[in-house]
Amino acid sequence: MTEAQKPVNELSSRRIVGFACNQGFVFFLFYMGLNRPLDLGAFSFERADLAFVLLFMVVGFGVPRALPHKARETVLARPFMFVYAAIMAIASLLPTLFPDAPQALVVAEGALIGIPNSLLLTGWGRSFGRVSTRTSVPEVFTGSLLGAFLCVVFSFVTTSEMLIAIRLLPIISALYIYASDPGDRAPLAANESVREQAGNLTLKILSGTLLFGMAAGLMETFGTDPGTAASPHYQLSMVLFGAFLIGSISLLTSDGFGKGAALNKTYRLAVFLMLFGTLMVPLAESGAVPLPGDAVVLAGYLGLEAVLISLFLVMASIEGIDAFASFSVGFTALFAGELAGVLVANGIDAAWDTGTTPYVVVVIAGTLVLLSYVFLFGERDFSDLSEIVTDRDEFDLVCTHISNQAKLSKREAEILPYALHGRTSERIATELGISKSTVDTHLRRIYGKTGVHSRQELIDLGEKIGKKLS
Structure with a gap:
């Protein structure tokens, strides 16, 4: 059984x-190294290493x-993922060499590192988008x-090997992209009202993503000094992040995506961690509490990043x-915001001229x-999104069920969602870039395989199966 044919709930x-x-x-690259500055006259631009990676990822x-x-399609071809991974691996050795x-x-x-890593992440977007x-x-x-577990292990075992x-790790990552089944699951068609509603939500998600990234960039610059550890408490951050993920996975495997369910709860928890961390920073600096606030902020940000990837x-x-497009736009907003945060923090640092990044950076990040x-x-917005996702998942199940039961071909399975949405043959042909006669031929085959005689009967069949599956 190929990965594309596995049950949708099998990981x-x-x-x-x-x-x-x-x-x-x-x-490892972002948080386990040093804060490498770039000297600009008398001013040291902090986290220059992170800033340039973010810039080129954008x-x-x-x-x-x-x-x-x-x-x-050539740039995103699976064999090229090895090339990008090899470049990343070699480039990460430059400071050592x-x-x-x-x-x-x-x-x-x-x-x-930045450009190949962005292309590798885009490849992962496609891989996840196939299921x-x-x-x-x-x-x-x-x-x-x-x-995160690998990071914690690597932090305690610092041998050259x-x-x-x-x-x-990037080469192993590329290997798994290459080894994964390419699948035959095309993006399912969406009706116009859903597209419009989803478009509005997408703008809100991207705007929020930009600000979340900016807050993270501010804190990543605040929590370290030039020449010191990039994230002094990254081990604690990874442990907190891991605890967050364990709870999130438990919710995801039990609650699903219904209204007010798992993803919404994990989103709230990640935001809470970031806000709680910013409030903890001055208390930790004064010695009032033992828990470093910047470690909590980083854990919350990483948790939020996992939620955003899911979104x-x-x-x-x-x-x-195609999920590559959603990944590309979403990560552009996230990393552009993070880069902006690093730049703003350095600007505030230069304007303050005290040798340390002021607490105003923490206030801005929390705000x-x-x-x-x-x-x-x-x-x-999350409630609206949950309802759309629930309906979408039910429609996805119906399409998968009909395709598997009727043994539809790849093209027939691609046309099926459009037909279930009531699209005309002309509209389907335009959206798929094929001729109307080809669409009509595939529709006749779909009718024959599913035992119906018209578009309306096919739609009625879909509704009947949807009620049974729900």
């Missing part, structure tokens, strides 16, 4: 392990969207949990688009999180 160990390797490498996510279809190199090397390193969100979302959380193993997949499913949650993407 893929290949995707989980492969995504864990990708996440483990990113966590550029990299824009590449597939800017290319024509044929060129895009050239310890006395000019600081400007951080720019080249950022380009050689139902009821399968892919738990896989994202489970893979992130395993990635282990450091080499960390840098091989990117959910929106792709709802809108009936951004609160604004995003209250005014951009809050409870009401």
